[in-house]
Amino acid sequence: MITNCAPCPRCGKLVSVNNLSSISDTLNNMLRKLRIECTLCGQTELLRGNFDDHINQECPNVRVSCPAMNNKCPWIGQRNDLKNHISTCVFHQPPLVVAEIAAATKLSTKDLLSKQPISFEEKSYYEECKEYYHITGKPLISIAEEVFDNNIELKSSSLKIGIDEEYDIVVKQIQVGSSILEAEIPDKLESNDKQLRLKMIYQSITDKLQEEFGKMKIFFLFMGPIKSLFKIQKYRTEIKLNPQYNRIYDRDYNYWEGPLHDGRDRGNKPYYCPIGWKRCSLYVTDKFYEKFKGWCICYHGTKFSNGLSILLSGLKPAGIKVYGDGIYATPSVNYASHPRYSEIMPIDSSHQKTFFKSGKYLQFILECRVHPNNIKQTDKETLSVKDGTTIDSNIKNEDIEWVIDDRNKTIVDFNDPDSSIICTGLLIRVTDNHPGLLPQSQWWFNSHLCDYKKCCALGIDLDSLEGQRQHENKCNIIYE
Numbered sequence: 278m279i280t281n282c283a284p285c286p287r288c289g290k291l292v293s294v295n296n297l298s299s300i301s302d303t304l305n306n307m308l309r310k311l312r313i314e315c316t317l318c319g320q321t322e323l324l325r326g327n328f329d330d331h332i333n334q335e336c337p338n339v340r341v342s343c344p345a346m347n348n349k350c351p352w353i354g355q356r357n358d359l360k361n362h363i364s365t366c367v368f369h370q371p372p373l374v375v376a377e378i379a380a381a382t383k384l385s386t387k388d389l390l391s392k393q394p395i396s397f398e399e400k401s402y403y404e405e406c407k408e409y410y411h412i413t414g415k416p417l418i419s420i421a422e423e424v425f426d427n428n429i430e431l432k433s434s435s436l437k438i439g440i441d442e443e444y445d446i447v448v449k450q451i452q453v454g455s456s457i458l459e460a461e462i463p464d465k466l467e468s469n470d471k472q473l474r475l476k477m478i479y480q481s482i483t484d485k486l487q488e489e490f491g492k493m494k495i496f497f498l499f500m501g502p503i504k505s506l507f508k509i510q511k512y513r514t515e516i517k518l519n520p521q522y523n524r525i526y527d528r529d530y531n532y533w534e535g536p537l538h539d540g541r542d543r544g545n546k547p548y549y550c551p552i553g554w555k556r557c558s559l560y561v562t563d564k565f566y567e568k569f570k571g572w573c574i575c576y577h578g579t580k581f582s583n584g585l586s587i588l589l590s591g592l593k594p595a596g597i598k599v600y601g602d603g604i605y606a607t608p609s610v611n612y613a614s615h616p617r618y619s620e621i622m623p624i625d626s627s628h629q630k631t632f633f634k635s636g637k638y639l640q641f642i643l644e645c646r647v648h649p650n651n652i653k654q655t656d657k658e659t660l661s662v663k664d665g666t667t668i669d670s671n672i673k674n675e676d677i678e679w680v681i682d683d684r685n686k687t688i689v690d691f692n693d694p695d696s697s698i699i700c701t702g703l704l705i706r707v708t709d710n711h712p713g714l715l716p717q718s719q720w721w722f723n724s725h726l727c728d729y730k731k732c733c734a735l736g737i738d739l740d741s742l743e744g745q746r747q748h749e750n751k752c753n754i755i756y757e
Protein backbone atom coordinates (compact mmCIF):
# COMPACT_ATOMS: atom_id res chain seq x y z
CA MET A 278 0.00 0.00 0.00
CA ILE A 279 1.29 3.41 -0.84
CA THR A 280 0.53 5.84 1.90
CA ASN A 281 0.82 9.54 1.33
CA CYS A 282 4.57 9.37 1.60
CA ALA A 283 6.66 6.20 1.51
CA PRO A 284 10.18 5.14 0.53
CA CYS A 285 10.60 3.61 -2.91
CA PRO A 286 11.38 -0.12 -2.53
CA ARG A 287 14.23 0.11 -5.05
CA CYS A 288 16.11 3.32 -4.25
CA GLY A 289 14.79 4.28 -0.84
CA LYS A 290 13.88 7.83 -1.87
CA LEU A 291 10.72 9.19 -0.34
CA VAL A 292 7.92 9.48 -2.86
CA SER A 293 4.43 10.82 -2.41
CA VAL A 294 1.28 9.79 -4.23
CA ASN A 295 1.36 13.06 -6.14
CA ASN A 296 4.64 12.07 -7.80
CA LEU A 297 3.26 8.83 -9.19
CA SER A 298 1.62 8.43 -12.56
CA SER A 299 -1.05 5.81 -13.13
CA ILE A 300 -0.08 2.65 -14.97
CA SER A 301 -1.18 1.90 -18.50
CA ASP A 302 -4.32 -0.16 -19.23
CA THR A 303 -2.14 -2.90 -20.69
CA LEU A 304 -0.14 -3.19 -17.51
CA ASN A 305 -3.32 -3.04 -15.44
CA ASN A 306 -4.83 -5.90 -17.47
CA MET A 307 -1.70 -7.95 -16.93
CA LEU A 308 -1.88 -7.32 -13.21
CA ARG A 309 -5.53 -8.39 -13.15
CA LYS A 310 -4.52 -11.77 -14.52
CA LEU A 311 -1.99 -12.44 -11.79
CA ARG A 312 -2.79 -15.52 -9.72
CA ILE A 313 -2.86 -14.77 -6.04
CA GLU A 314 -3.70 -16.49 -2.77
CA CYS A 315 -6.37 -15.37 -0.30
CA THR A 316 -4.70 -15.11 3.09
CA LEU A 317 -8.05 -15.48 4.85
CA CYS A 318 -9.16 -18.82 3.47
CA GLY A 319 -5.96 -20.06 1.83
CA GLN A 320 -7.57 -20.50 -1.57
CA THR A 321 -4.89 -20.18 -4.26
CA GLU A 322 -5.03 -19.51 -8.00
CA LEU A 323 -7.43 -16.62 -7.56
CA LEU A 324 -7.37 -14.04 -10.34
CA ARG A 325 -6.23 -10.77 -8.84
CA GLY A 326 -8.97 -9.01 -10.80
CA ASN A 327 -11.62 -11.18 -9.18
CA PHE A 328 -10.31 -10.78 -5.68
CA ASP A 329 -12.95 -8.25 -4.65
CA ASP A 330 -15.67 -10.65 -5.76
CA HIS A 331 -14.05 -13.44 -3.80
CA ILE A 332 -14.02 -11.34 -0.65
CA ASN A 333 -17.51 -9.89 -1.13
CA GLN A 334 -19.30 -13.03 -2.20
CA GLU A 335 -17.39 -16.25 -1.63
CA CYS A 336 -14.59 -16.27 0.91
CA PRO A 337 -15.85 -18.51 3.73
CA ASN A 338 -13.56 -16.91 6.28
CA VAL A 339 -14.33 -13.28 5.73
CA ARG A 340 -16.25 -11.62 8.54
CA VAL A 341 -19.78 -10.60 7.62
CA SER A 342 -22.76 -9.24 9.48
CA CYS A 343 -26.24 -10.70 9.60
CA PRO A 344 -28.70 -9.67 6.83
CA ALA A 345 -30.95 -8.52 9.68
CA MET A 346 -28.28 -6.03 10.75
CA ASN A 347 -30.62 -3.09 10.13
CA ASN A 348 -33.04 -4.80 12.43
CA LYS A 349 -30.43 -4.50 15.19
CA CYS A 350 -28.99 -7.99 14.97
CA PRO A 351 -25.52 -7.55 16.46
CA TRP A 352 -24.10 -10.74 14.98
CA ILE A 353 -20.80 -10.56 13.11
CA GLY A 354 -18.96 -13.72 12.17
CA GLN A 355 -17.36 -15.75 9.42
CA ARG A 356 -19.44 -16.19 6.28
CA ASN A 357 -19.12 -19.90 6.95
CA ASP A 358 -21.27 -19.60 10.07
CA LEU A 359 -23.86 -17.26 8.61
CA LYS A 360 -26.30 -19.96 7.55
CA ASN A 361 -26.22 -21.44 11.02
CA HIS A 362 -26.71 -18.07 12.59
CA ILE A 363 -29.69 -17.21 10.40
CA SER A 364 -31.41 -20.39 11.48
CA THR A 365 -31.51 -19.06 15.03
CA CYS A 366 -31.54 -15.30 14.42
CA VAL A 367 -34.54 -13.65 16.02
CA PHE A 368 -34.02 -10.29 14.39
CA HIS A 369 -35.53 -11.24 11.10
CA GLN A 370 -38.45 -9.01 10.46
CA PRO A 371 -41.87 -10.16 11.54
CA PRO A 372 -43.51 -8.63 8.42
CA LEU A 373 -41.69 -11.31 6.50
CA VAL A 374 -43.60 -13.90 8.46
CA VAL A 375 -46.91 -12.22 7.85
CA ALA A 376 -46.16 -12.02 4.15
CA GLU A 377 -45.12 -15.64 4.14
CA ILE A 378 -48.27 -16.76 5.87
CA ALA A 379 -50.44 -14.52 3.75
CA ALA A 380 -48.84 -15.99 0.64
CA ALA A 381 -49.44 -19.46 1.95
CA THR A 382 -53.11 -18.82 2.70
CA LYS A 383 -53.64 -17.31 -0.73
CA LEU A 384 -52.15 -20.31 -2.43
CA SER A 385 -54.27 -22.70 -0.49
CA THR A 386 -57.66 -21.98 -2.05
CA LYS A 387 -57.65 -25.36 -3.78
CA ASP A 388 -57.35 -27.17 -0.46
CA LEU A 389 -60.05 -25.03 1.04
CA LEU A 390 -62.65 -26.60 -1.16
CA SER A 391 -62.35 -29.82 0.78
CA LYS A 392 -65.48 -30.51 2.78
CA GLN A 393 -64.16 -33.61 4.42
CA PRO A 394 -65.38 -33.83 7.97
CA ILE A 395 -62.60 -33.56 10.52
CA SER A 396 -61.86 -36.31 13.01
CA PHE A 397 -62.91 -36.29 16.63
CA GLU A 398 -59.29 -35.90 17.70
CA GLU A 399 -58.73 -33.00 15.40
CA LYS A 400 -61.91 -31.28 16.41
CA SER A 401 -61.29 -31.47 20.13
CA TYR A 402 -57.75 -30.29 19.54
CA TYR A 403 -58.99 -27.15 17.83
CA GLU A 404 -61.47 -26.57 20.61
CA GLU A 405 -58.54 -26.50 23.02
CA CYS A 406 -56.59 -24.14 20.83
CA LYS A 407 -59.57 -21.81 20.77
CA GLU A 408 -59.74 -21.96 24.53
CA TYR A 409 -56.17 -20.73 24.65
CA TYR A 410 -56.96 -18.05 22.12
CA HIS A 411 -59.99 -16.82 24.02
CA ILE A 412 -58.03 -16.57 27.26
CA THR A 413 -54.84 -15.02 25.91
CA GLY A 414 -55.97 -13.31 22.71
CA LYS A 415 -53.11 -15.01 20.90
CA PRO A 416 -52.99 -18.02 18.63
CA LEU A 417 -51.59 -21.24 19.93
CA ILE A 418 -48.49 -21.79 17.89
CA SER A 419 -46.70 -25.09 17.65
CA ILE A 420 -44.11 -26.71 15.51
CA ALA A 421 -43.33 -30.30 14.57
CA GLU A 422 -40.31 -31.96 16.11
CA GLU A 423 -39.11 -32.88 12.63
CA VAL A 424 -38.29 -29.26 12.01
CA PHE A 425 -35.57 -29.43 14.62
CA ASP A 426 -34.29 -32.92 13.99
CA ASN A 427 -31.57 -32.91 11.39
CA ASN A 428 -31.72 -36.69 11.13
CA ILE A 429 -35.26 -36.70 9.82
CA GLU A 430 -35.97 -35.58 6.32
CA LEU A 431 -38.59 -32.87 6.23
CA LYS A 432 -40.81 -33.89 3.34
CA SER A 433 -43.29 -31.09 3.54
CA SER A 434 -43.29 -27.73 5.20
CA SER A 435 -46.94 -27.07 5.74
CA LEU A 436 -48.58 -24.35 7.67
CA LYS A 437 -51.91 -25.10 9.20
CA ILE A 438 -53.83 -22.07 10.31
CA GLY A 439 -57.07 -21.87 12.22
CA ILE A 440 -59.25 -18.78 11.95
CA ASP A 441 -62.08 -18.19 14.36
CA GLU A 442 -65.56 -18.34 12.90
CA GLU A 443 -66.50 -14.77 13.65
CA TYR A 444 -63.81 -13.45 11.38
CA ASP A 445 -65.44 -12.11 8.30
CA ILE A 446 -63.57 -13.75 5.47
CA VAL A 447 -64.76 -15.66 2.46
CA VAL A 448 -63.50 -19.04 3.57
CA LYS A 449 -65.53 -19.21 6.74
CA GLN A 450 -68.09 -21.67 5.52
CA ILE A 451 -65.55 -24.42 4.91
CA GLN A 452 -65.69 -26.12 8.25
CA VAL A 453 -68.41 -25.70 10.78
CA GLY A 454 -67.26 -23.60 13.66
CA SER A 455 -63.97 -22.47 12.27
CA SER A 456 -61.82 -22.36 9.22
CA ILE A 457 -58.76 -24.48 9.08
CA LEU A 458 -56.44 -23.57 6.28
CA GLU A 459 -53.73 -25.87 5.18
CA ALA A 460 -50.96 -24.66 2.96
CA GLU A 461 -47.66 -25.78 1.66
CA ILE A 462 -44.88 -23.23 1.66
CA PRO A 463 -44.67 -22.71 -2.06
CA ASP A 464 -41.23 -23.61 -3.23
CA LYS A 465 -38.99 -26.51 -4.03
CA LEU A 466 -36.51 -26.14 -1.25
CA GLU A 467 -34.27 -28.94 -0.09
CA SER A 468 -35.30 -30.60 3.16
CA ASN A 469 -32.56 -28.74 5.02
CA ASP A 470 -33.65 -25.39 3.73
CA LYS A 471 -37.26 -26.13 4.57
CA GLN A 472 -36.21 -26.75 8.13
CA LEU A 473 -34.27 -23.52 8.13
CA ARG A 474 -37.19 -21.61 6.71
CA LEU A 475 -39.72 -22.95 9.19
CA LYS A 476 -37.32 -22.41 12.07
CA MET A 477 -36.84 -18.85 10.93
CA ILE A 478 -40.55 -18.18 10.76
CA TYR A 479 -41.12 -19.88 14.06
CA GLN A 480 -38.39 -17.98 15.81
CA SER A 481 -39.44 -14.61 14.54
CA ILE A 482 -42.93 -14.92 15.98
CA THR A 483 -42.74 -12.41 18.77
CA ASP A 484 -45.30 -11.66 21.48
CA LYS A 485 -46.34 -8.62 19.49
CA LEU A 486 -46.86 -10.62 16.35
CA GLN A 487 -48.90 -13.19 18.24
CA GLU A 488 -51.18 -10.37 19.33
CA GLU A 489 -51.48 -9.25 15.71
CA PHE A 490 -52.45 -12.77 14.69
CA GLY A 491 -54.95 -12.74 17.53
CA LYS A 492 -56.56 -9.64 16.07
CA MET A 493 -56.82 -11.46 12.76
CA LYS A 494 -58.76 -14.10 14.74
CA ILE A 495 -56.10 -16.67 14.05
CA PHE A 496 -56.42 -19.05 16.98
CA PHE A 497 -54.08 -21.75 15.87
CA LEU A 498 -50.95 -22.09 13.80
CA PHE A 499 -48.99 -25.23 13.18
CA MET A 500 -45.77 -25.59 11.24
CA GLY A 501 -44.44 -28.85 9.91
CA PRO A 502 -45.73 -32.02 8.29
CA ILE A 503 -49.47 -32.40 8.85
CA LYS A 504 -48.91 -36.07 9.69
CA SER A 505 -46.99 -34.95 12.71
CA LEU A 506 -49.90 -32.80 13.82
CA PHE A 507 -52.22 -35.79 13.61
CA LYS A 508 -49.80 -37.75 15.76
CA ILE A 509 -49.96 -35.06 18.42
CA GLN A 510 -53.75 -34.83 18.23
CA LYS A 511 -54.06 -38.59 18.66
CA TYR A 512 -51.69 -38.49 21.60
CA ARG A 513 -53.73 -35.75 23.23
CA THR A 514 -56.92 -37.75 22.94
CA GLU A 515 -55.23 -40.79 24.41
CA ILE A 516 -53.99 -38.78 27.38
CA LYS A 517 -57.45 -37.43 27.98
CA LEU A 518 -59.01 -40.84 27.82
CA ASN A 519 -56.27 -42.26 30.06
CA PRO A 520 -55.76 -39.73 32.80
CA GLN A 521 -53.53 -42.20 34.66
CA TYR A 522 -50.69 -40.87 32.52
CA ASN A 523 -50.96 -37.71 34.53
CA ARG A 524 -49.76 -37.70 38.11
CA ILE A 525 -50.67 -35.98 41.32
CA TYR A 526 -47.85 -35.67 43.80
CA ASP A 527 -49.03 -35.54 47.38
CA ARG A 528 -49.48 -37.74 50.42
CA ASP A 529 -52.71 -39.42 49.32
CA TYR A 530 -51.58 -39.83 45.72
CA ASN A 531 -48.02 -40.43 44.48
CA TYR A 532 -45.64 -39.80 47.30
CA TRP A 533 -42.18 -40.78 48.48
CA GLU A 534 -39.60 -39.38 50.83
CA GLY A 535 -35.97 -38.81 49.90
CA PRO A 536 -34.59 -39.79 46.48
CA LEU A 537 -36.80 -42.10 44.42
CA HIS A 538 -35.46 -45.56 43.51
CA ASP A 539 -37.90 -47.17 41.10
CA GLY A 540 -35.45 -48.48 38.52
CA ARG A 541 -36.21 -45.76 36.00
CA ASP A 542 -33.44 -43.80 34.37
CA ARG A 543 -33.22 -40.24 35.62
CA GLY A 544 -29.49 -39.74 35.30
CA ASN A 545 -27.18 -39.41 38.27
CA LYS A 546 -29.11 -36.80 40.24
CA PRO A 547 -31.66 -37.67 42.95
CA TYR A 548 -35.34 -37.21 42.12
CA TYR A 549 -37.49 -35.95 44.98
CA CYS A 550 -41.26 -35.90 45.11
CA PRO A 551 -42.54 -32.60 43.64
CA ILE A 552 -45.09 -32.48 46.40
CA GLY A 553 -48.14 -30.28 45.90
CA TRP A 554 -48.04 -30.34 42.12
CA LYS A 555 -49.98 -32.11 39.43
CA ARG A 556 -48.10 -33.30 36.39
CA CYS A 557 -49.44 -33.17 32.86
CA SER A 558 -47.93 -35.47 30.29
CA LEU A 559 -46.38 -33.91 27.31
CA TYR A 560 -45.51 -35.39 23.98
CA VAL A 561 -41.76 -35.01 23.64
CA THR A 562 -40.62 -37.46 21.05
CA ASP A 563 -40.86 -41.12 20.14
CA LYS A 564 -38.32 -43.36 21.86
CA PHE A 565 -37.89 -40.98 24.75
CA TYR A 566 -35.77 -43.21 26.99
CA GLU A 567 -33.49 -44.08 24.11
CA LYS A 568 -32.87 -40.48 23.20
CA PHE A 569 -32.56 -39.07 26.68
CA LYS A 570 -30.70 -41.79 28.52
CA GLY A 571 -28.96 -40.41 31.58
CA TRP A 572 -30.82 -37.07 31.58
CA CYS A 573 -31.82 -35.69 34.99
CA ILE A 574 -35.06 -34.04 36.05
CA CYS A 575 -35.09 -30.35 36.89
CA TYR A 576 -37.57 -27.47 36.91
CA HIS A 577 -38.05 -24.08 35.39
CA GLY A 578 -40.82 -21.73 36.47
CA THR A 579 -42.71 -20.21 33.57
CA LYS A 580 -45.27 -17.67 32.46
CA PHE A 581 -48.97 -18.42 32.56
CA SER A 582 -49.42 -18.27 28.78
CA ASN A 583 -46.61 -20.78 28.22
CA GLY A 584 -48.10 -23.22 30.67
CA LEU A 585 -51.59 -22.81 29.28
CA SER A 586 -50.42 -23.44 25.76
CA ILE A 587 -48.77 -26.69 26.85
CA LEU A 588 -51.79 -27.69 28.87
CA LEU A 589 -54.17 -27.18 25.99
CA SER A 590 -52.10 -28.45 23.10
CA GLY A 591 -49.83 -30.97 24.78
CA LEU A 592 -47.06 -29.41 22.79
CA LYS A 593 -44.35 -27.06 23.73
CA PRO A 594 -45.38 -23.62 22.58
CA ALA A 595 -43.44 -21.08 20.65
CA GLY A 596 -41.73 -18.55 22.78
CA ILE A 597 -40.35 -20.61 25.63
CA LYS A 598 -36.87 -19.48 24.98
CA VAL A 599 -34.18 -18.61 27.40
CA TYR A 600 -31.47 -16.22 26.49
CA GLY A 601 -28.02 -17.73 26.65
CA ASP A 602 -25.25 -16.67 28.97
CA GLY A 603 -26.44 -18.98 31.68
CA ILE A 604 -29.71 -20.82 31.49
CA TYR A 605 -30.96 -21.60 34.92
CA ALA A 606 -32.87 -24.60 36.13
CA THR A 607 -33.33 -26.04 39.58
CA PRO A 608 -33.69 -29.51 41.05
CA SER A 609 -36.15 -28.02 43.57
CA VAL A 610 -39.78 -27.58 42.57
CA ASN A 611 -40.21 -25.37 45.62
CA TYR A 612 -37.50 -22.99 44.45
CA ALA A 613 -39.02 -22.84 40.96
CA SER A 614 -42.39 -21.93 42.49
CA HIS A 615 -41.20 -18.46 43.57
CA PRO A 616 -43.23 -15.82 41.68
CA ARG A 617 -40.00 -14.46 40.26
CA TYR A 618 -39.90 -17.65 38.18
CA SER A 619 -43.43 -19.02 38.12
CA GLU A 620 -46.16 -16.49 37.40
CA ILE A 621 -49.08 -16.57 39.83
CA MET A 622 -52.28 -16.13 37.85
CA PRO A 623 -55.60 -15.21 39.44
CA ILE A 624 -58.26 -17.35 37.77
CA ASP A 625 -61.21 -15.18 36.90
CA SER A 626 -64.58 -16.44 35.80
CA SER A 627 -63.70 -16.17 32.12
CA HIS A 628 -61.03 -18.83 32.64
CA GLN A 629 -63.36 -21.11 34.52
CA LYS A 630 -64.56 -22.95 31.49
CA THR A 631 -63.23 -26.39 30.93
CA PHE A 632 -59.95 -26.48 32.69
CA PHE A 633 -60.08 -24.70 35.98
CA LYS A 634 -63.45 -25.59 37.37
CA SER A 635 -62.65 -24.24 40.77
CA GLY A 636 -59.72 -22.50 42.34
CA LYS A 637 -58.58 -18.92 42.61
CA TYR A 638 -54.92 -19.02 41.61
CA LEU A 639 -52.81 -21.06 39.30
CA GLN A 640 -49.10 -21.59 38.67
CA PHE A 641 -47.15 -23.51 36.07
CA ILE A 642 -43.66 -24.99 36.22
CA LEU A 643 -41.91 -26.76 33.37
CA GLU A 644 -40.57 -30.18 34.17
CA CYS A 645 -37.33 -30.48 32.24
CA ARG A 646 -34.51 -32.89 31.62
CA VAL A 647 -30.88 -32.03 31.29
CA HIS A 648 -27.87 -34.27 30.78
CA PRO A 649 -25.42 -34.03 33.71
CA ASN A 650 -22.66 -33.10 31.28
CA ASN A 651 -24.72 -30.06 30.34
CA ILE A 652 -24.79 -28.79 33.91
CA LYS A 653 -21.91 -26.36 33.96
CA GLN A 654 -22.07 -25.83 37.69
CA THR A 655 -24.42 -25.83 40.64
CA ASP A 656 -24.87 -22.48 42.28
CA LYS A 657 -26.38 -20.84 45.31
CA GLU A 658 -29.86 -19.36 45.19
CA THR A 659 -30.15 -15.90 43.63
CA LEU A 660 -33.18 -14.56 45.49
CA SER A 661 -31.26 -13.03 48.42
CA VAL A 662 -32.60 -15.63 50.82
CA LYS A 663 -31.77 -14.77 54.42
CA ASP A 664 -29.31 -17.00 56.27
CA GLY A 665 -30.91 -19.94 58.03
CA THR A 666 -33.93 -20.04 55.70
CA THR A 667 -34.70 -23.44 54.18
CA ILE A 668 -36.07 -23.37 50.65
CA ASP A 669 -36.20 -27.12 50.15
CA SER A 670 -35.44 -29.64 52.89
CA ASN A 671 -33.88 -32.01 50.32
CA ILE A 672 -31.54 -29.52 48.67
CA LYS A 673 -29.05 -27.07 50.13
CA ASN A 674 -29.50 -23.40 49.22
CA GLU A 675 -25.89 -23.46 48.01
CA ASP A 676 -26.66 -26.02 45.27
CA ILE A 677 -30.17 -25.05 44.31
CA GLU A 678 -29.48 -23.43 40.94
CA TRP A 679 -28.06 -25.31 38.01
CA VAL A 680 -26.32 -23.35 35.33
CA ILE A 681 -26.95 -25.14 32.06
CA ASP A 682 -24.44 -25.09 29.25
CA ASP A 683 -26.01 -23.13 26.42
CA ARG A 684 -23.50 -24.55 23.91
CA ASN A 685 -22.78 -21.03 22.78
CA LYS A 686 -26.26 -20.55 21.43
CA THR A 687 -27.64 -17.10 22.04
CA ILE A 688 -31.07 -18.62 22.47
CA VAL A 689 -31.95 -22.00 23.81
CA ASP A 690 -35.32 -23.32 22.81
CA PHE A 691 -37.02 -25.96 24.93
CA ASN A 692 -38.63 -27.24 21.74
CA ASP A 693 -35.40 -28.26 20.20
CA PRO A 694 -34.55 -31.92 20.95
CA ASP A 695 -30.93 -31.00 20.23
CA SER A 696 -30.98 -28.37 22.91
CA SER A 697 -29.02 -28.89 26.12
CA ILE A 698 -32.26 -28.77 28.12
CA ILE A 699 -35.65 -30.14 27.06
CA CYS A 700 -39.15 -29.86 28.45
CA THR A 701 -40.86 -33.13 29.36
CA GLY A 702 -43.94 -32.15 31.29
CA LEU A 703 -45.99 -29.45 32.86
CA LEU A 704 -46.56 -29.06 36.58
CA ILE A 705 -49.73 -27.28 37.65
CA ARG A 706 -50.78 -25.97 41.04
CA VAL A 707 -54.33 -24.70 41.50
CA THR A 708 -55.16 -23.25 44.92
CA ASP A 709 -58.29 -21.94 46.61
CA ASN A 710 -56.40 -18.92 47.93
CA HIS A 711 -53.11 -17.18 47.20
CA PRO A 712 -50.26 -19.75 47.10
CA GLY A 713 -48.12 -17.35 49.14
CA LEU A 714 -50.17 -18.57 52.13
CA LEU A 715 -49.04 -22.18 51.72
CA PRO A 716 -46.63 -23.45 54.39
CA GLN A 717 -44.05 -24.37 51.72
CA SER A 718 -44.10 -20.78 50.42
CA GLN A 719 -43.16 -19.07 53.66
CA TRP A 720 -39.50 -18.82 52.63
CA TRP A 721 -40.59 -16.30 49.97
CA PHE A 722 -40.99 -13.76 52.73
CA ASN A 723 -37.36 -14.27 53.76
CA SER A 724 -36.20 -13.67 50.21
CA HIS A 725 -36.63 -11.05 47.55
CA LEU A 726 -40.35 -10.57 46.93
CA CYS A 727 -42.17 -7.69 45.28
CA ASP A 728 -45.32 -7.07 43.29
CA TYR A 729 -43.74 -5.30 40.34
CA LYS A 730 -45.11 -7.54 37.63
CA LYS A 731 -42.01 -7.55 35.48
CA CYS A 732 -40.01 -8.84 38.43
CA CYS A 733 -42.23 -11.00 40.62
CA ALA A 734 -45.54 -12.01 39.05
CA LEU A 735 -47.33 -12.19 42.37
CA GLY A 736 -50.89 -11.85 41.05
CA ILE A 737 -51.89 -9.75 44.07
CA ASP A 738 -50.48 -6.66 45.71
CA LEU A 739 -47.94 -7.43 48.36
CA ASP A 740 -49.72 -5.46 51.08
CA SER A 741 -52.94 -7.43 50.82
CA LEU A 742 -50.97 -10.67 50.78
CA GLU A 743 -49.13 -9.60 53.93
CA GLY A 744 -52.49 -8.67 55.45
CA GLN A 745 -53.84 -12.14 54.77
CA ARG A 746 -50.75 -13.65 56.37
CA GLN A 747 -51.29 -11.55 59.49
CA HIS A 748 -54.82 -12.93 59.68
CA GLU A 749 -53.39 -16.43 59.20
CA ASN A 750 -55.66 -17.05 56.24
CA LYS A 751 -55.31 -20.56 54.86
CA CYS A 752 -54.70 -21.84 51.37
CA ASN A 753 -55.43 -25.32 50.02
CA ILE A 754 -54.22 -27.04 46.89
CA ILE A 755 -56.97 -28.32 44.61
CA TYR A 756 -56.19 -31.50 42.73
CA GLU A 757 -59.35 -32.43 40.86
Ligand SMILES: [Zn+2]
Nearest residue numbers: 285287288289
Ligand atom coordinates in the same frame (compact mmCIF):
# COMPACT_ATOMS: atom_id res chain seq x y z
ZN1 LIG B 1 12.98 4.67 -6.86
Ligand SMILES: [Zn+2]
Nearest residue numbers: 315317318336
Ligand atom coordinates in the same frame (compact mmCIF):
# COMPACT_ATOMS: atom_id res chain seq x y z
ZN1 LIG C 1 -10.75 -16.23 0.85
Ligand SMILES: [Zn+2]
Nearest residue numbers: 343350352366
Ligand atom coordinates in the same frame (compact mmCIF):
# COMPACT_ATOMS: atom_id res chain seq x y z
ZN1 LIG D 1 -28.93 -12.16 12.80
Ligand SMILES: [Zn+2]
Nearest residue numbers: 726727732733
Ligand atom coordinates in the same frame (compact mmCIF):
# COMPACT_ATOMS: atom_id res chain seq x y z
ZN1 LIG E 1 -39.45 -8.99 42.56
